[in-house]
Amino acid sequence: MARRKHIATGCRTCSGRGYLISPENGQYARAEICDCVSECSECGGSGTVFLENERGYRYLERCGLCGITRLKVRRYNNAKIPSKFVDVLRSDDIDPREPDQSQYAAMSYVKSFVDKYPKEKGFLLMGGPGVGKTRLAVGAIAELTLQKAVECVFTDFFFLLADLRKAYSEGIPENEIIGPLITAEILVIDEMGKGKSSEWEQNILDQLISKRYNSSKKTLVTTNYVARESLPRRSAARTEILEDRVGERIASRLYEMCIPLFIKGSDYRKGDISS
Numbered sequence: 001m002a003r004r005k006h007i008a009t010g011c012r013t014c015s016g017r018g019y020l021i022s023p024e025n026g027q028y029a030r031a032e033i034c035d036c037v038s039e040c041s042e043c044g045g046s047g048t049v050f051l052e053n054e055r056g057y058r059y060l061e062r063c064g065l066c067g068i069t070r071l072k073v074r075r076y077n078n079a080k081i082p083s084k085f086v087d088v089l090r091s092d093d094i095d096p097r098e099p100d101q102s103q104y105a106a107m108s109y110v111k112s113f114v115d116k117y118p119k120e121k122g123f124l125l126m127g128g129p130g131v132g133k134t135r136l137a138v139g140a141i142a143e144l145t146l147q148k149a150v151e152c153v154f155t156d157f158f159f160l161l162a163d164l165r166k167a168y169s170e171g172i173p174e175n176e177i178i179g180p181l182i183t184a185e186i187l188v189i190d191e192m193g194k195g196k197s198s199e200w201e202q203n204i205l206d207q208l209i210s211k212r213y214n215s216s217k218k219t220l221v222t223t224n225y226v227a228r229e230s231l232p233r234r235s236a237a238r239t240e241i242l243e244d245r246v247g248e249r250i251a252s253r254l255y256e257m258c259i260p261l262f263i264k265g266s267d268y269r270k271g272d273i274s275s
């Protein structure tokens with residue numbers, strides 16, 4: 001059976017993408033299958049078709065016409081992207097408030113991470129608030145889910161700690177919280193270091209990071225803190241160190257598995273990281 005790669009090329013509603021991003025609504029960003037795909041001529045909208053092998057056995061397979069579009073939409077919806085980032089669909093989709101060289105360098109690494117996936121290392125985006133770190137990380141997973149159907153999960157560090165504490169107080173094993181984060185192909189941990197973590201929490205986070213490291217999974221991290229190795233030589237005294245927030249083990253592991261990208265902002269403007 002000939003497989004047509006593109007569907008709905010002529011659809012004006014979705015410009016041939018096969019999906020639409022829903023307007024901001026609810027907790028997470030959502031995509032929907034466009035009508036031009038849901039009324040698929042090949043599978044009647046079920047997303048699967050029966051095929052027959054040479055011995056006459058019939059088996060169920062993903063529809064060659066719409067199946068991949070359905071998978072991409074499912075991946076996007078399962079990524080738990082906060083709905084305020086619903087407009088971010090590309091990794092270079094940020095609107096730099098104070099564009100500078102470090103911002104463009106970060107953007108170009110993130111773009112190549114997406115384009116060459118899974119060849120490039122994950123990244124650790126450091127820098128003050130408002131420099132576009134989260135938008136860059138969200139742009140990467142929006143693109144990877146919608147273009148390449150990669151399984152991605154976004155998690156907020158502060159909420160993750162809260163979930164762990166809640167699970168502990170309710171007697172729920174912490175694995176129920178971190179299990180899906182360990183297995184996701186790509187994990188975004190946003191705002192790492194926000195909220196002081198206890199030793200117990202750091203141990204669980206260390207397990208999460210180590211297990212991902214050992215199975216060569218990509219982890220994308222944003223933080224307002226700076227890893228000691230990336231500290232500008234003449235840093236301002238108020239600069240806070242990532243190690244002080246999450247412990248040495250986690251920070252050094254992140255350094256092994258991620259490319260450090262330091263985005264300058266007004267807080268760090270006086271630092272000189274190029275030397």
Ligand SMILES: [Zn+2]
Nearest residue numbers: 011014034036
């Ligand atoms: Zn359409």
Ligand SMILES: [Zn+2]
Nearest residue numbers: 040043063066
């Ligand atoms: Zn179909």
